[in-house]
Amino acid sequence: MGAYHEGSLAVQELMGVRDRADHVGRSLGQDIKPVAAAFLELQPLLVVGAADPGTGRVWASALTGSPGFVRATSPRRMSVTTDATDDPRPDHRDPLAPALETPGTPVGTIALDPRTRRRMRLNGRLRPTPRGFAIEADQVFSNCPRYIQRRQSYETLTDRAREAPRTLGELDPRAMEFIRSADTFFLATVHPAGADVSHRGGNPGFVRITSPRELTWPDYPGNAMFLTLGNLRTDPRAGLLFLDWTAGTTLQLTGEAHAAFTAEGTRTVRFTLTEALWSPAALPLRWSAPEYSPANPDLPG
Numbered sequence: 001m002g003a004y005h006e007g008s009l010a011v012q013e014l015m016g017v018r019d020r021a022d023h024v025g026r027s028l029g030q031d032i033k034p035v036a037a038a039f040l041e042l043q044p045l046l047v048v049g050a051a052d053p054g055t056g057r058v059w060a061s062a063l064t065g066s067p068g069f070v071r072a073t074s075p076r077r078m079s080v081t082t083d084a085t086d087d088p089r090p091d092h093r094d095p096l097a098p099a100l101e102t103p104g105t106p107v108g109t110i111a112l113d114p115r116t117r118r119r120m121r122l123n124g125r126l127r128p129t130p131r132g133f134a135i136e137a138d139q140v141f142s143n144c145p146r147y148i149q150r151r152q153s154y155e156t157l158t159d160r161a162r163e164a165p166r167t168l169g170e171l172d173p174r175a176m177e178f179i180r181s182a183d184t185f186f187l188a189t190v191h192p193a194g195a196d197v198s199h200r201g202g203n204p205g206f207v208r209i210t211s212p213r214e215l216t217w218p219d220y221p222g223n224a225m226f227l228t229l230g231n232l233r234t235d236p237r238a239g240l241l242f243l244d245w246t247a248g249t250t251l252q253l254t255g256e257a258h259a260a261f262t263a264e265g266t267r268t269v270r271f272t273l274t275e276a277l278w279s280p281a282a283l284p285l286r287w288s289a290p291e292y293s294p295a296n297p298d299l300p301g
Helices: 006-015 018-027 034-040 173-180 227-234
Strands: 045-051 058-064 070-074 077-081 106-113 118-129 132-143 154-156 166-168 184-191 194-201 208-211 214-218 237-243 250-261 267-279 285-287
Touching: 006 018, 006 227, 006 250, 034 070, 034 106, 034 118, 045 184, 045 194, 045 237, 058 184, 058 250, 077 118, 106 184, 118 194, 132 194, 173 208, 173 250, 173 267, 184 227, 194 227, 227 250, 227 267
Parallel strands: 058 237, 106 194
Antiparallel strands: 045 058, 045 106, 070 077, 077 132, 106 118, 118 132, 154 285, 166 267, 184 194, 184 237, 208 214, 214 267, 237 250, 250 267
16 A cells, blocks of 8 residues: 555645655554564554444554563564563453454554653554454554653553443543543544544643533644544544553543644544444553653643
8 A cells, every 4th residue: 555545635735745755654564573573562452443443433452461461473463462471462241342343444544652652553454363363564654752741661460450340421520620630642543444443632622622521632742644543534433442551541532533723733533433442451561650742742731
């Protein structure tokens, strides 16, 4: 596939960054370079996004395991496997589970390391394996550390109390406060040839709730590729994942997102909720307190 599809090309033209996007697009490839392979093997967290093959809804989920549970097994294949302590596959109640059990599912992934403020994205087609799944890569690339909050360390709880996940038709007060306090979330989108997961970060409060079923956030300046907004231009389905980095709780949202552009070149994304899943203590990782990125814009008073 080419570096960009029609949605991304259209947004690049709208924003007047086609030349810059062509230059940056040279970083998009299919091969997992040795430095990227080494990075993957150090990560305890992988975020995966895809469309449910039954409902068509797009979700993002967090998978965890001991470092090495994600690794490159060839220059164009990434494998996610179990190990002695953790099963990285999502709980059977996780809405993304059917997609990760269906051969050929287009998936997007992002490995983000808060310790080094590095991230790597790999998108491709999924193949289930006896101990997890593998992804044949269509796109492999890294992003700059802008808007990533540094978290110096983490610990893994081997024994933790877990409550049953709760399905929400709209955001309740606890979920609203969870979003308002977030400094990071992950955004899964799809397009005719695949899927993608991107990172969004900012100072707490950068995501605003306008109703129990609607929230908005500013689309901060980035690498000019406009992969996410390009996807939303052709297909508004989206999945959001919010994490409590200190308690392991996750909030997954699925719905539709639309971007609004101003004459000054700023963008705002508005997300309308279809369904949410609140999962207390879902993840075993407990990260240290954040150091907010110096690139985070100040929020309006």
